[in-house]
Amino acid sequence: MTAVDRLLAHESGPTPRADARRNLERLVTAARSAVAEVGVNVTAQEVAQRAGVGKGTFYRRVPSLEALLQVVLEEVLEQGIAAADRALENPDPWQGFTDFATAYVSLRKESCGVNDALGGGGSCDLERCLGELRERLRELVGRAQHNGSMRADIPWEDIAFVLAGVATAEHTIGLTAAPDQWHRNLRIVLDGLSARP
CATH class of the missing domain: 1.10.10 (Arc Repressor Mutant, subunit A)
Known part of the structure; x- marks a missing residue:
């Protein structure tokens, strides 16, 4: 809806x-x-x-x-839930997780309000959406760890924080972020989460 x-x-x-x-x-x-x-x-x-x-x-x-803000934020967060559902349907758990991570970080990158809402800011009650996102992320991580494609020593909760940190500010220590900086950051994070043979 x-x-x-x-x-x-x-x-x-x-x-x-x-x-x-x-x-x-x-x-x-x-x-x-x-x-x-x-x-x-x-x-x-x-x-x-x-x-x-x-x-x-x-x-x-x-x-x-x-x-108004409630329905707008729910609509945006439901895009993240839909991305997680598509990822869970992927027979390759690692590819499913990386597809979700890309969609999720993209949503965070494009909206200050989504970042605020995911961090608990504002007065909207988004617990239903946030709970669904948590459950999907736990499942995605569990599948990838279970099949050996993701490091097993990282709790799924830590991955929520790691993904939140991928979309960075435009400037840091006098440097300007590249236009595709979040993609580059995400590649580094995914490489770190990937299980090594």
Whole structure:
């Protein structure tokens, strides 16, 4: 279910007019981009401005800023869960894990808000999504360790922190990150997690 559909599901009464739905879609799109750039501390005013609507329209279309952020972050985190599900279907546990790691780090890299939410920031209740991500990661690591493709001496919880650290800042110690820096960092991490013959 999309973020727009989730918000509409909470409305009682007749189906909204086409222009009302378009405004809601614009608000969801604006919230997603604002969360990506600013994080979970974005304001209703900023979302409304990005969507090209007034604050009155904002509050007619969504119950609250928190409700809007909740559905937007759930939608993004569910992309990570879907990536994990696809990875679990891969018959090669190591390839499945590396596919998930790439998708997961990419999601973290593209959104400040996702990083905030995964770190427990903000006021949204995302425990369902976070719990599903934890369970999928535990399974992915367990499969790869069980078949001998991933080092067995690393707890799955440590891998959550290692993957979180792959998407780095743009600058460090006077150096500028390469455009593909997170890909390079991930290759180094995956090489370190891989079991040696």
